[in-house]
């Protein structure tokens with residue numbers, strides 16, 4: 286343990302992992318079914334592009350929600366997050382019920398493209414993209430317009446999400462996740478509800494945009510084929526189910 290700490294201290298900030306998890310467990314149960322996600326060890330370094338690929342129900346969103354500090358682990362040995370040269374003990378923050386601190390870290394450093402899109406239906410495209418900036422009190426500086434142009438949304442800025450196609454809505458969600466220039470973007474099935482051709486195009490655009498901005502990316506998807514072409518590092522995972530199907534456990538590491 287002491288040796289490990291000394292090694293970490295000797296690493297330059299660029300080499301230190303953004304996420305360092307050890308023996309993190311999340312258990313979920315409802316109506317006689319139980320699910321357990323176990324992460325024996327996970328290290329994600331700055332600028333890495335990570336993919337979590339697996340079938341429905343294997344725990345992808347569960348892991349991403351923990352990495353976004355919205356879901357509290359049931360237990361953990363180590364859960365550290367490094368941002369702007371400072372290490373944050375997430376395990377301790379959860380234990381001490383420091384939800385405000387976790388929310389502040391999330392707002393500042395993370396962008397989250399949610400599986401369900403998560404756009405606010407009563408805000409225009411412009412205001413949806415700008416939301417992550419507005420929450421942080423960032424000034425209008427043309428970022429929203431530039432992002433909209435890159436995402437092919439500039440003609441739709443005044444529209445409400447309900448007036449857009451599914452693919453357009455997903456591009457708005459991507460824009461919002463990038464607008465406040467976070468260090469990390471977490472994307473949960475960012476192309477789940479569009480046809481495979483559109484999905485491939487949106488993913489390629491998304492990866493190009495995060496590459497240009499040197500953002501660390503963690504993306505969950507079923508679509509391994511083009512994820513592989515985009516050069517992401519795939520996390521290993523293994524799911525075991527009990528014979529009666531009432532219990533499942535997924536182990537993820539990487």
Ligand SMILES: Nc1ncnc2c1ncn2[C@@H]1O[C@H](COP(=O)(O)OP(=O)(O)OP(=O)(O)O)[C@@H](O)[C@H]1O
Pocket residue numbers: 313314315320339340341342343344345346347348400
């Ligand atoms: N709020 C909850 N309460 C209880 N169990 C839950 C809850 N949310 C998810 N689960 C269960 O946890 C397991 C993992 O769910 P999760 O949403 O992480 O899977 P997923 O890999 O993201 O699936 P999908 O590809 O369908 O999005 C599933 O068995 C699910 O039924």
Ligand SMILES: [Mg+2]
Pocket residue numbers: 345346347400473
């Ligand atoms: Mg999911």
